[in-house]
Amino acid sequence: MKECIKVSKLLSRYLDKEASCADNLLIEAHLDKCLSCKKELLELSRIKELVLGKERKTLPQDYLVCRLRQNIADERCIIKQGLSWLSGIGDFSRKIIPVPVAVIVISLVFMILTSKQQLTEYSLEEHVLSGAQTTTETALGVMLGVLN
């Protein structure tokens, strides 16, 4: 019975001619004396035959090639259109875009500097309110962000 379980697991591999030589010997010796495993093998081989005998589909030789050519040509066309649109934007940007970009950059720098100053002022105030000893050195440290 134990051998049946072992062999039945190997039958599929045996049927596909993928079993090792040692497994082949074991399976064949077992099949000689076990009718139920022999029946199992017959059923498996019948199933394999059914799938193997399944009708195969075929396409005309150039069918897919034509579809692919069309698809690839369409894709290229879209990419080209995309690039021409980008190059149009490029011409435009050379003349107009630097001005708003510069304004945005300057605004960002100003905002960062202002927020940093507010933060250090608040930190210094907080330091004084905390009752800790405030010397020129600690005040400078807090303002420069070296000390908390």
Next chain:
Amino acid sequence: MNEDSFYVRQFLTGEKDGFEILVKKYQDRVLNIVYSIIRQDRESEDIMQEAFLKVYRNLRYFKERSKFSTWLYRIVVNTVYDFLRKRRNFISNEDILEMRAATCEGPRDTLLTREKEAMIQEALLGIPLKFRAALVLKDIEGLSYIEISEVLRCSIGTVESRIFRARQFLKEGLLKLTGELR
């Protein structure tokens, strides 16, 4: 250098013919793999086309560490998985009715063949996807266990157990549909 590598290199040096020859060589095999997994004509062709487009776009990254066919089948199986992920309920009632209607057309001898075909296909669809993919690569495409393990990126032991389980499912499915293994 094998034939496929030759055409791959031809394509990479700028000759589009190399790619087209590979498409012609593999189109039917790919179609049968896809159709056996999802069983839908139009969708199978679309998936096949999508897979070959992926090959076209990525062929320059193919480093020939595996055979071209293994690389191609991996792309095909992944494209099928993507398709099924997007369309989880891919077996609609309409599809089943359509398939059954197809079995009722034509003379009696072809009717029997079509009926048998439809039954096998229906039983195949009853197998969980990962087991079905392994079985299709083995029995429809005739790949070895090593090649299947490369396509599905799993161990040979896993391939073996998936094929074994797939056949058990198929057996149960056919028994349910026909009452016996014809």
